[in-house]
Amino acid sequence: MIPADFDYIIIGAGVIGSSTAFYLKSALPGSRILLIDRNHTAGAGNTAKSAALYRNFFSSQTSRALAASSIKYYLGICDKIHLDPIGYLWLFSKEQWENSQKSIRQLDPMKDDFEILGRDAISGILRINSEAKGHFPDVHAGIFCHLCGSLSAMALAQHYASQFVSVGGETSFDTDIKEFILTGQDSCYAPWDDVSVEGIVDREGNKYHAKQFIIAAGAWTHELLAPIGIASGILPKKRQLFALKIENTAQLIANPTKRPAIILPAGGVYIKPILERNMIIVGCADDLGQPFLMSDPEPDVRYFHNAIEPVLNHYFPGLSDYKLSLKWAGYYDYHWPDMTPVIESVANITWVGGTSGSGIMKADAVGRIAAAVLQGMEEAVLADGTKFEVSKLTLRDRNVEKEELII
Numbered sequence: 001m002i003p004a005d006f007d008y009i010i011i012g013a014g015v016i017g018s019s020t021a022f023y024l025k026s027a028l029p030g031s032r033i034l035l036i037d038r039n040h041t042a043g044a045g046n047t048a049k050s051a052a053l054y055r056n057f058f059s060s061q062t063s064r065a066l067a068a069s070s071i072k073y074y075l076g077i078c079d080k081i082h083l084d085p086i087g088y089l090w091l092f093s094k095e096q097w098e099n100s101q102k103s104i105r106q107l108d109p110m111k112d113d114f115e116i117l118g119r120d121a122i123s124g125i126l127r128i129n130s131e132a133k134g135h136f137p138d139v140h141a142g143i144f145c146h147l148c149g150s151l152s153a154m155a156l157a158q159h160y161a162s163q164f165v166s167v168g169g170e171t172s173f174d175t176d177i178k179e180f181i182l183t184g185q186d187s188c189y190a191p192w193d194d195v196s197v198e199g200i201v202d203r204e205g206n207k208y209h210a211k212q213f214i215i216a217a218g219a220w221t222h223e224l225l226a227p228i229g230i231a232s233g234i235l236p237k238k239r240q241l242f243a244l245k246i247e248n249t250a251q252l253i254a255n256p257t258k259r260p261a262i263i264l265p266a267g268g269v270y271i272k273p274i275l276e277r278n279m280i281i282v283g284c285a286d287d288l289g290q291p292f293l294m295s296d297p298e299p300d301v302r303y304f305h306n307a308i309e310p311v312l313n314h315y316f317p318g319l320s321d322y323k324l325s326l327k328w329a330g331y332y333d334y335h336w337p338d339m340t341p342v343i344e345s346v347a348n349i350t351w352v353g354g355t356s357g358s359g360i361m362k363a364d365a366v367g368r369i370a371a372a373v374l375q376g377m378e379e380a381v382l383a384d385g386t387k388f389e390v391s392k393l394t395l396r397d398r399n400v401e402k403e404e405l406i407i
């Protein structure tokens, strides 16, 4: 049986908890660190539900720093995590293009590795209908981002978890944490008590004690922390993905040497092509109307037919022979309103989350920053050598811009 005294216990072995665990244990090899998850393996929560796309293309400087440095690390372990640098083709209507000029001018095509494409160049890549009709705007321009692609999110989480174990970290899977034991319970948490977490209790009644507790529970963060009086600022929102089998990939792609992930100008609909399996995965960046709740975890086929299929049919009129073969749903862990990760502490609890739909692509940086926070450092050194002031991601001294490019 595991229960014993630890220096740190991390609840949540998704990509964020596993990355944090690895960087913390690497920095503090003499400390006892336990990584806990209710699933049987690392990455089996929302990490496994993701589209697992990565990009360096964001509107906020903070997002770009977190993603670009993480991508740098991922490129170094590309085989292990099945990284495929397919690129992103972000499509804009005329109106969206004009409204985005201010953000685009802040980017550097050389450093950020992207090119701007007009309608003709886009037609050379995609069999797309560029004309507007009804709710669906025209396709006026595109940005082809080369430092983007897909990877295996499970493999990434498991890479961090196994590295953590290889440097002496301990894990406890199939361990569902139900409750915190707080000090000061006997005095009803009188304000002069120094209230902190003494331990945690799992579903079987086992107790685990540590000096510090790290909550990396993603979309479950609010559910865990609200009952002990912590407003984490992180809320869950359902997202769904649908896999379509397509008979002929030439109905979608004009140039088989280019097969980027595509962001369409309507409804935040995006496409991840897996052409070697004659498949595409489609999702949608819905917002208003989807509750900030752990509501129904099942994907809804009506959502595909009502919200996504009309967009696909409009922009890809040649795409006719497709079959819905798989569907699944998960939850984004949002930090509203800036859509940027949070690392904050109260007493001996630190929570790391709020990755707002881009946790896979930012996990390396977030793990390094969380490990620096837990060591009391003011700066973290990211994988590309840049220094990141850790207080920027706190709630108290937050200093980040709102991320506009959430899909």
Ligand SMILES: Cc1cc2nc3c(=O)[nH]c(=O)nc-3n(C[C@H](O)[C@H](O)[C@H](O)COP(=O)(O)OP(=O)(O)OC[C@H]3O[C@@H](n4cnc5c(N)ncnc54)[C@H](O)[C@@H]3O)c2cc1C
Pocket: 011, 012, 013, 014, 015, 016, 017, 036, 037, 038, 039, 043, 044, 045, 046, 047, 048, 049, 050, 051, 052, 053, 054, 175, 176, 177, 178, 216, 217, 218, 219, 220, 224, 239, 240, 241, 283, 329, 330, 331, 332, 333, 353, 355, 356, 357, 358, 359, 360, 361, 362
């Ligand atoms: C449909 C969809 C598409 C996405 N696409 C992308 C994408 O293309 N690119 C990208 O970068 N991001 C994407 N994301 C977002 C990405 O999946 C998340 O940002 C990322 O997985 C967050 O990682 P995490 O470790 O914080 O959360 P999780 O992977 O959910 O890990 C949290 C862990 O905590 C555990 N846990 C929670 N409560 C308890 C408890 N009480 N006891 C024990 N264990 C507990 C859970 O079991 C879980 O394993 C997508 C998400 C969804 C839902």
